[in-house]
Amino acid sequence: xxxxxxxxxxxxxxxxxxxxxxxxxxxxxxxxxxxxxxxxxxxxxxxxxxxxxxxxxxxxxxxxxxxxxxxxxxxxxxxxxxxxxxxxxxxxxxxxxxxxxxxxxxxxxxxxxxxxxxxxxxxxxxxxxxxxxxxxxxxxxxxxxxxxxxxxxxxxxxxxxxxxxxxxxxxxxxxxxxxxxxxxxxxxxxxxxxxxxxxxxxxxxxxxxxxxxxxxxxxxxxxxxxxxxxxxxxxxxxxxxxxxxxxxxxxxxxxxxxxxxxxxxxxxxxxxxxxxxxx
Numbered sequence: 001x002x003x004x005x006x007x008x009x010x011x012x013x014x015x016x017x018x019x020x021x022x023x024x025x026x027x028x029x030x031x032x033x034x035x036x037x038x039x040x041x042x043x044x045x046x047x048x049x050x051x052x053x054x055x056x057x058x059x060x061x062x063x064x065x066x067x068x069x070x071x072x073x074x075x076x077x078x079x080x081x082x083x084x085x086x087x088x089x090x091x092x093x094x095x096x097x098x099x100x101x102x103x104x105x106x107x108x109x110x111x112x113x114x115x116x117x118x119x120x121x122x123x124x125x126x127x128x129x130x131x132x133x134x135x136x137x138x139x140x141x142x143x144x145x146x147x148x149x150x151x152x153x154x155x156x157x158x159x160x161x162x163x164x165x166x167x168x169x170x171x172x173x174x175x176x177x178x179x180x181x182x183x184x185x186x187x188x189x190x191x192x193x194x195x196x197x198x199x200x201x202x203x204x205x206x207x208x209x210x211x212x213x214x215x216x217x218x219x220x221x222x223x224x225x226x227x228x229x230x231x232x233x234x235x236x237x238x239x240x241x242x243x244x245x246x247x248x249x250x251x252x253x254x255x256x257x258x259x260x261x262x263x264x265x266x267x268x269x270x271x272x273x274x275x276x277x278x279x
Contacts, residue, residue: 015044018089018112018275021078022049025094025119027168027193029056032093035264036271043272050074052099055194062165062197063152068128068204071197072099079107087112089275092119094257095196098128102204105215113278114219115271116241118226118257123243124217129205131240138236145172150195165195176231180254181261189258220278222248224270226255226262250274 020040022033030049037047051058052074053065065071075090082088089112092100097119104111120131146169153162168177170190178186199205211217223241227234234251241247250270255263 016276016279018045018272018279019082019086020045020047020271020275021075021088021090022047023052023075023090023092023096023099024049024055025096026166026196027055028093028189029058029192029194031056031192032189032258033260036260036268039264039268040271043268045272045275048078050078052096054197056192062195063161063163065197068098068199068202069102071199072102075099075103076106079103079110082110086110087279089271089279090114091117091271093117093260094119097121098131098205101128101211101216104219105211108215108218111219113222113274115222115224115274117224117259117267118229118232118237118255119223121221121223121240121244121247122211122216124211124213125208126211126243127206127208128211129202134239135232135236138232145169145175147172148195149198164198164200166198167195168193177257178261179230180228180256181258185258185261217244220248221246222250222274222278224259224267225249225251226257226259227251227253228255229257231257248274 022037024030024032030051033049037049040047053071054060054062079088087110090100090103097116100114101122104114122128122131148167148169150165155162173189174186178189204210221244225234225237238249241249252259252263252266259267
């Protein structure tokens, strides 16, 4: 850039650098962000792709994760450890949106913006269990195909040893989640997914007054719609966003439920654009 008066050369303004915390969906792990994380890091941003408890490479087993708050602890700890004055761009995919909501409520002043990527997005004043309850009304019989639900312990004697887990099936992943993604990424997923604990009757998930306007509701939110998602529809994604007035909605054409695989460049560019706007 040159000034007319002096002819002095001025450098172009440096691009802003952001801190991203990436949260995976059910049965997945930090590994699912490898393309997006690499692209963001190459652009100079600081990126932490996190494993929730008993997911990905996290050493815990589902039976050791007693609550949804315990499950989300890696994200809560990452926010708590931020240097004073620093804020993070939270990105949650699918079920990871629930962990984002919990983190936003606990640390609203440490979140620059929360980005829900085809994610479960609760609304302030409603329990987090409201989203899966509404989604249950959308799906027909046999929707989950070869996914597996297993019960451990005796349901007639409920205690800490009784719990349920959910595991994505390969047919379901191929037809509902990864149908537009590269086949090698589907193969990767089939080798790395782990059973996820279901948090039934969890105190945080069922508390109608937990997500408050001054906490969760005070954080800037953007919903990224995967336009060709075959699991929950683009229409249902937009409906989730509508439950939180003021949410900005963006869309990615040609994205299945896994935009980090089907449209990684588009998702990366959009995340940086959102961060530049809100951070």
